[in-house]
Every structure is written in structure tokens, then in C-alpha cells.
Amino acid sequence: MRRLLALLPVGLFVLLLVGFMAGLRRDPAILPSMLIGKPLPAFALPPLKAGETGLASADLAGQPVLLNVFASWCGPCKEEHPTLLRLKADGVPIVGLDWKEEAADGARWLDENGDPYLRAGNDRTGRAGIDLGVSGVPETFVLDRRGRVRYRQVGAITPDVWVQTIAPLMARLRAES
Amino acid sequence: MAAEVGQFALILAFVLAVVQGVIPLWGAYRGEPVLMALGRAAAVLQAAFVILAFGCLAASYVACDFSVALVAEHSNSRQPLAYRIAATWGSHEGSMLLWVLILGVYGAAAARFGGTLRETLQARVLGVQGLVGAAFLGFLLFTSNPFLRLNPAPVEGTELNPLLQDPGLVSHPPLLYLGYVGFSVAFAFAVAALIEGRVDAAWARWVRPWVLAAWIPLTAGITLGSLWAYYELGWGGWWFWDPVENASLMPWLLGTALLHSALVLERRGALVSWTILLSILTFSLSLVGTFLVRSGILTSVHSFAVDPQRGVYILAIIGVTTGAALGLYAWRAPALRTGALFAPLSREGGITLNNLFLVALAATVFLGTFSPVFIEILGKDKISVGPPYYARTFAPLAIPLLALVVFGPMLNWKRDAMGAVLRRVRVPAAIAAAILLVGLVTVGWRNTLAAAGLGLAAWLAAGALAIPGRRWWAGRASLRRSIRTTPTAVFGLALAHAGLGLLTLGVVGVTAWHSDKVLNMRPGDSVAFAGRTLTLQSIDLAEGPNYQARQARFDVTGRGGPYSLTAEKRAYASSQTTEAAIHVSPLGNLYVSAGDEAGGGIVVRLWDHPLIVWIWIGGFTMALGGLVSLCDRRLRLGVAARAPAPVLKPAPAE
Secondary structure, eight states: OHHHHHHHHHHHHHHHHHHHHHHTTSOTTOOOOTTTTSBOOOOEEOOSSTTSOOEEGGGGOSSOEEEEEEOTTOHHHHHHHHHHHHHHHTTOOEEEEEESSOHHHHHHHHHHHOOOOSOEEEESSSHHHHHHTOOSSSEEEEEOTTSBEEEEEESOOOHHHIIIIIHHHHHHHHHOO | OHHHHHHHHHHHHHHHHHHHHHHHHHHHHHTOHHHHHHHHHHHHHHHHHHHHHHHHHHHHHHTTOTTBHHHHHHOOTTSOHHHHHHGGGSSHHHHHHHHHHHHHHHHHHHHHHGGGSOHHHHHHHHHHHHHHHHHHHHHHHHHOOTTOBOSSOOSSOOOOOGGGOSHHHHHHHHHHHHHHHHHHHHHHHHHHHHHHTOOOHHHHHHHHHHHHHHHHHHHHHHHHHHHHHHHHSOSOOSOOOOHHHHHHHHHHHHHHHHHHHHHHHHHHOOSHHHHHHHHHHHHHHHHHHHHGGGTTSSOOTTOOOOOHHHHHHHHHHHHHHHHHHHHHHHHHGGGSOOOOOOOSSSHHHHHHHHHHHHHHHHHHHHHHHHHHHHHHHHSSOOOOOOHHHHHHHHHHHHHHHHHHHTTGGGSOSSOOOHHHHHHHTHHHHHHHHHHHHHHHHHHOGGGHHHHHHHHHHHHHHHHHHHHHHHHHHHTGGGHHHHHHTSOHHHHHHHHHHHHHHHHHHHHHHHHHHOEEEEEEEOTTOEEEETTEEEEEEEEEEEEOSSEEEEEEEEEEEETTOOEEEEEEEEEESSOEEEEOEEEOOTTEEEEEEEEEEETTEEEEEEEEEETTHHHHHHHHHHHHHHHHHHHHHHHHHHHHHHTTTTTSOOOOOO
């Protein structure tokens, strides 16, 4: 019994070592979403400006769409913004989720910088963002016509990211029946 | 020139480490005093050459020798001298060199001051240290050579990561490494004891001060790291459960367990093989702590030099050192004598319970840190483990441990009676109950948990003070004499446990009552926040020695005010840092971080952190307690060493 007990640490350690060896081959910097292939968690958010429609997860089915999480206090969002405006001009449907701030701040920011969104909702408490697994802003989810998450972009959408990753995916999603 | 000298010194140190790792072990096996003496000489020389190599690297930094690749990558001529020196250990290679430097110095200390040890034991300890040293010097030379030259040499270097250009960096890694590497001595003692197949009182008396000597800087280093992350990263938190933080916490938890179990072994000769196992595991987790973040297995804000090639080498080192030690343990430990018996309710029993809790806490952190790796290997899921996991697992284990801490020093060795123990803690219990009541009345019944936390903190602090207090109360007839005759170690114990109380106070305060706010402010804007009113006075540009700063000046009125604060955003050549403005007071900090410009103003994050300073005061108090205790130990060691000297065979002269 004592002998078996004394063998336990080394046995566990060997198992651990095997795990680490296998772990060496993965890249911890890749951040896929838990939601890939699943429908969006349900949310219904109020609009940024009184009188407009807000954003509800139920409205997002029908066509492939980008769900962009942004905030006026976020630096990289500003960097991403011109790309979004250009996409809007090209007819790409984008909806916005204004994360963790007062609706008025988000509205003022959109007034000053241009509004690339078909519609936008204000997630003042950050609750919807938590359900989506948002780790920071900006973040963008690509949704198919059935409202399922197909891709998650962490960080700004740069022209490169758009051309190489998201545009081909959107084309494929539009072709899906 | 300096770089070449350093390179040769490092190669010589490697050769000497190999000699130190082989000859004394062989000498101890054959019983040859000359071979064992050679081990001592090799240990001292190895340390000297590593110091020389480190000095050469530091000299290259000071002289701005950009033909050395490492210097060119981490320093430039505009960087202030202090940070050029600190940059010596601000890179992967440099910090590895610091690691082997400390290992070498500990080895030399064990060779120089270990004269009263049984000669074969000392030789085996040095041999194991030499093998560990050879592994890491080899790692340094073959995968991370700090002395590589650049040809042609650049005119100017890049820069040390601006986050690291801070007084915190100057002392944080050396302290942590003193801790991590310090546990190598306990590890070497454990392996040597397993090779010898015997653990005696002399062994126990020697190991505890070494464990303490490692535990003190580790405690201080972790505290300092938490403080540095708080003011430098601008995230407004004091602990993030980041893999690297966890990596330092795990050896600390096990090291704390070891500190206590070694006490039982020393005083009562019990928990023999458990203490050996803890010594091995503590150092193994230190290795994991220093190295796994460099292997690319985990990501973290700290991870530098991610390189799978190095990862394989590191895993091989961890695998061989820990694997061999644990294998030896499986083979030899069952043959070790079992210790003296004790009743469940006794000082030994209390320390065993403390060990169980600490090991469970370490296991919790271990699972949290590494489960993403294993889950991804087993399935395809990518998970991240964050504070909610630790809130549900770490806290429920830590709280009962904190509640039990007060009982430990009140217990008698061997056996005790429940009634007597409870009588001994009645004063701290009454104080804690009073604080709990006051807390409930002032913060309201809804904050029951916070009030309970305050009660717990008071229980710990009062319980710690009760240790010398009870002594002095018993000897109150001649109080001065009883204070004078109190062993220094008692003060150390009281300080360390009181520090735990202060730490608890800080954690409870900031967890229960913190609040934060993010908003966009333009000059002239005011905001009401946590009983204060902040007005953004101005946004100015300023020049630093090697950066440009955008300073946001705030005037604060209300609680603790009026005062003004300046939060900076610094643009260095390579990146930006946020220098938060913090108004510190014992009751709570106001933390202001000024971020990017947006919408004609700047993004301002505000935090109110009640009682948070007590976290760091508590951490440093614990380290101070260890230091006080170590002072006593050293005296006692001297006495213990002198007394049995005639019995022991004196070490032969070299």
C-alpha cells in the first residue's frame, strides 16, 4: 500500500508531461468562439437614440450579416470605423452592439464619426456581451441567414482581414441556401 | 570584449556545473573525502564564473554595446542608466542568466556554510544542485545565448519594453527568482536524503531556514508584482489570475505548506516523507512557474520569448528533474522511517490540516491554469478559465483555512484538549465577534458577507497578536523580562499571521465595495464618483527622457480632498503605456486612468478601491515576519551547530 502510494506522484507526473508535450503543438493565441455553428444567444437591446429600433437577436435571421461590437471609449474601434463605413457603402449589412456605456455616448460617437449600422442596440450593462463571450472591443461576429454564428473576429476589421477572411466567407454564406 | 569574456565564463561555469554534478555524488558513493571536497570547490568557482558572466552582460548594457544582439534589442542610449541596468534581466536570455546566477550563489552558500552537515549529505546536496545548474546553463548556452554578436553593429538599440521601465521591474523578477531558485536547495536536500535513505534531525534543521530564505523573497516578490500590475498595467485590479501570476502563487502555496511541515519534522520528527515530497513538488512548480510561460503552452501578458524549440528543452529539463526525483521518491520513500505519532488534535494535527488545505489550493490553481491546455487536447474546445472559477473554488477553500489559522499556534504539540484550545482563543474570538457586530450595524444586514469578512480579518489579526500576548499575560508579573525572553521566532510568527489578517482586510474591502466608471471627458467636464467630484482641468503634452506624455490633470474634491491628480499616457518609441493616477489612503484609493482620445475628449476610467492598500501592506508584513523568524533561526542554527560539533566528524580542510 505504502509502495503504491509512493508511486502515485511519479505516475501523475508522467501523465502531466504527456499532456504538456501534446500541448506544445497548439497555438494559444487563436481565439475561436464557443458559439461557432450555434444560434446567437437571445438578447433584445434598446436603441441608442430614442425613437429608433433597437437590436434583438431574433431580427438577425434572413440574410448573412456582421454583428460588430463597439464602444465610443475604444481606441481600435476608431481605427476600424472607416473600413466599416466603406463596407456599408458597398452594401454589406452590419449591425452594431454598443458595449458597456451610456446610449447617449454611443449615439454622439456615431454622429461624429458616421453610422455604418443598419441598426444598433445599447448594451449598457455588458450582459449581452458576456453571453456572446466578448473579451474586448472591437469584436465582430459573422452570422449566416439562419442567425447562426459562423466566425468571430477578435480585434479590428482591417482591409486585409476583410479581403482575406470575411469577404470570402460572406460570399459563401450568401450562396448557401 | 566584455561579451566574449562573459561567453567564456558561461562555458566554464557549465563545465564546472557538470563537474559539481558528477564528482561529489561519486565521491559520496565511494566515501572519498577528496572528491567530495572537489564538489565544494566547483560550487564556489561555478558561482564566481556565473557572476562574472552576469557582470559582463550588465557592463555591455551600461556601455551601450549594441553589437551585442541582446543589448541592441532591449536598450538604447536614451534609456536612463537604471533601466539600462535593469534591462540586463528584462529579456528572456538575461532573466535566465539571473536565474542561474542565483542558483550558483545558493550552491556556493551551501558549499561554504554547510560545513556542519554530514559530509556525504552535503556532497550529495551539492551534486544535485550541480546537475540542476548544468541543465540550465546548458539551456542558456545552447538555446538562449545572451552574448550573441551582431555584425554590422547597429548605431542605436531598440528599447526595453516600456511596461518594464519602472522601479517595480528592478526588484520584482530578482525577488521572485530568489524565491523560485531558493526552493532548489530544499529540492537538493530532499533528493540527497532519498539517495542516502535517511532523514535525521540535522537534515530537518538545515532545510527549514533554506525554505524560509526562499519563501521570504517569493512572498515579497509576488506582493510587489501585484502592486506593479496595479499601477502599471492600468487595468485597476490587483490580481488577475493570469497564468504567470498563478505560476508564482502555486510554489508559494506549496512553499508555505513546506515551511509548516518542515517545522513538524524539525520539532517532532514526523511527516518525514510528506516533507520530502513537498520539497520536490515546490521546486517543480517553481520550474513550471519560470519556464512554462516561455514555452508557448500558455499565453499571458508576461509571456516573452515564445519558442517551441525552447519549450521542448524546458519540458525535457522539467521532465528529467521532477521525474527522476519523483521516481527516486517512489523507490526510496517507503523505506524511510515513519515519524512520531500524534493525536489528531495537536499542533502536528493542525499543521497537517493546514498542509491539506494549502495543497488543495495549489491543486485548484493548477487545474485552473492548465485545464485549458488539457481540455483542448482531449476535445476540440477552447476554454478560458477566469475569476469566476477561482471565486467558486479558491475562495471556499481559502476561507476555512483563514478561519483555522488562529488555532494552529494555540495548539500544544503531541496532544491537546478541545476545551482548553477554545479557552485560549476566547480573546481573539470576542474581538472578531465585536467587529462583526459593528460591521453588521454600519454596513447594513444586506452586506452580511462583507461584515463577516471584516470579522475574519479581525480574527486573524487579533489571533496573531494573541500569540505573544498570551505569553506576556502569563508572565505579566515581570513584563519586561517576559518580553525580552520572547524568542524572535514568536514575533516572526505573529507578524506573518497578522499580515495574513491585513491581506484579508484589503481583499474583503476591495471585493465588497469597489466601483468603477468609464466615460468620455473633455477639459472642464466634471463627474461625481464614489463620494468625490472629479474635474478634468487640462490635457497637456510633456516630454520625458525617452517618451512623450499626454497628461490629464484632474482636481478632486469631496472624500479625502481636495487634491489634484495627473494621469499619463506615455508614447515610447515602440509602444504606449498608461500611467494611472492613484490617490492612496488607508481607507481607499482613487484610481484614474486616462486612455485614448475619442470624440474630442479622452476616455477616462475611474475606480474606487476601498482598503486596497492593506493587501500589499499585508503581503510585505508576511515577508517581514519571515525575515524576523529567519534571524532567530540563524542564531539557533549557530548554537545547534556548535553543540554537536565534538560528536560529528569535522569536515577536512580543503
